[in-house]
Amino acid sequence: MNRFLKNIALALLFLCLTMTGSASAYALDVIQVRFGLHNEKTRMVLDLSDVSDFRVFALSDPYRMVIDLPGFNWKAGSVVKPPQTGISDVRQGPLQPGISRIVFDMKNAVSVKSAFLLPAQNEKSNRLVIDFTSASPQEFAADKGKIFGTLRVSDDTAPGQETTLAGSPANDLLGIDSPPIPPRKSFGKKPLIIIDPGHGGIDPGAPGPSNLREKDVVLALGLELKKQLLATGRYRVMMTRDKDEFIRLADRVKFARNNSGDLFVSIHADSVHKANIRGASVYTLSQKASDAQTAKLAEKENKADLIAGIDLSTEDEQVANILYDFAMTDTMNQSKFFANTLVDRMKSGGVSTLDNTHRYAGFAVLKAPDIPSILIESGFMSNASEARMLNQTNYRSKMASSIRSGIDAYFEHVRLTQNN
Numbered sequence: 114m115n116r117f118l119k120n121i122a123l124a125l126l127f128l129c130l131t132m133t134g135s136a137s138a139y140a141l142d143v144i145q146v147r148f149g150l151h152n153e154k155t156r157m158v159l160d161l162s163d164v165s166d167f168r169v170f171a172l173s174d175p176y177r178m179v180i181d182l183p184g185f186n187w188k189a190g191s192v193v194k195p196p197q198t199g200i201s202d203v204r205q206g207p208l209q210p211g212i213s214r215i216v217f218d219m220k221n222a223v224s225v226k227s228a229f230l231l232p233a234q235n236e237k238s239n240r241l242v243i244d245f246t247s248a249s250p251q252e253f254a255a256d257k258g259k260i261f262g263t264l265r266v267s268d269d270t271a272p273g274q275e276t277t278l279a280g281s282p283a284n285d286l287l288g289i290d291s292p293p294i295p296p297r298k299s300f301g302k303k304p305l306i307i308i309d310p311g312h313g314g315i316d317p318g319a320p321g322p323s324n325l326r327e328k329d330v331v332l333a334l335g336l337e338l339k340k341q342l343l344a345t346g347r348y349r350v351m352m353t354r355d356k357d358e359f360i361r362l363a364d365r366v367k368f369a370r371n372n373s374g375d376l377f378v379s380i381h382a383d384s385v386h387k388a389n390i391r392g393a394s395v396y397t398l399s400q401k402a403s404d405a406q407t408a409k410l411a412e413k414e415n416k417a418d419l420i421a422g423i424d425l426s427t428e429d430e431q432v433a434n435i436l437y438d439f440a441m442t443d444t445m446n447q448s449k450f451f452a453n454t455l456v457d458r459m460k461s462g463g464v465s466t467l468d469n470t471h472r473y474a475g476f477a478v479l480k481a482p483d484i485p486s487i488l489i490e491s492g493f494m495s496n497a498s499e500a501r502m503l504n505q506t507n508y509r510s511k512m513a514s515s516i517r518s519g520i521d522a523y524f525e526h527v528r529l530t531q532n533n
């Protein structure tokens with residue numbers, strides 16, 4: 114088929130996909146990936162249906178080369194990769210709304226020398242051209258952080274963002290194959306809610322008046338929430354802890370993932386120097402905290418493991434991956450949607466809330482890449498009257514019931530989205 118006919122065929126296919134309302138139809142097609150082998154470099158050419166912004170960079174541990182493009186349809190089939198290219202595998206898929214990613218797993222370090230776009234000309238289609246060479250680890254280190262192209266990606270995952278998935282071994286956590294709605298892992302079963310009462314054991318959390326401690330207050334609230342959720346008959350519930358014991362942050366996330374949780378709800382109670390500050394707030398994950406106070410809060414909560422004398426740098430690799438890696442995918446959007454729903458229900462349920470009730474911060478327990486996760490600061494231990502309220506059965510019951518109502522609304526949304 115000559116290129117003209119092929120283009121028409123592709124245009125028709127695109128039209129069909131658009132008309133049937135398929136969500137997989139993007140404006141851009143990646144038509145083919147091919148290689149030119151030279152002595153001094155390897156040239157990779159991506160034939161594209163259109164001129165396009167792009168971004169190319171290399172990662173280590175293990176070595177990978179990454180191409181980000183606006184959302185694309187993969188028409189390139191399985192890529193033929195000559196052994197000399199050093200490529201062991203090619204993966205691709207949506208990274209976040211509007212952005213898709215191609216990952217080339219490399220056998221050795223590579224150095225990207227140049228990347229540029231050539232618009233269609235004569236017989237040739239639009240092409241993204243990338244020249245790369247193999248590199249020594251030293252050469253790789255020298256090139257670290259180099260990014261070719263100008264594609265803007267929010268919640269950046271490129272090198273230089275050290276807390277993100279850049280340079281991480283967790284290929285399977287790149288989130289590149291996530292569908293728009295997180296798959297219901299408990300398909301055919303009731304959704305599984307993971308309740309995560311913060312702190313515990315040797316980590317008391319924030320202190321309150323009259324020897325009240327965050328770890329006790331949040332456990333009681335977690336147990337009340339569990340009771341209310343089970344009473345609806347609509348959910349299964351598991352708790353990361355249901356007694357006064359210390360659990361590492363990473364193990365909380367691991368627990369949720371190992372059990373294929375559908376929703377992760379971490380419960381805390383904050384503390385600040387200003388004793389008059391009070392009200393509940395809901396947090397979702399972000400690398401950038403909403404404000405300085407929020408950043409400080411995340412830092413404090415993330416120190417739970419240090420309190421127990423655990424040095425994360427000695428953690429096994431898998432745990433480290435889970436902690437430091439998260440996919441910037443639809444899970445984040447699901448979490449945000451859930452958080453906003455929850456805030457509504459809290460406000461209408463008579464729970465006192467902070468201004469800007471939904472906030473963002475880098476809490477370690479929210480980093481499961483595939484489970485919508487939120488952290489509730491149910492109130493302030495540092496506010497004597499709120500701490501006492503949190504210690505009362507009736508206020509806890511009111512708080513738990515607004516959380517339960519938020520969870521109901523969230524799963525109603527999931528049900529509706531998946532049924533059409």
Ligand code: ZN
Binds near residue numbers: 311327
């Ligand atoms: Zn806490």
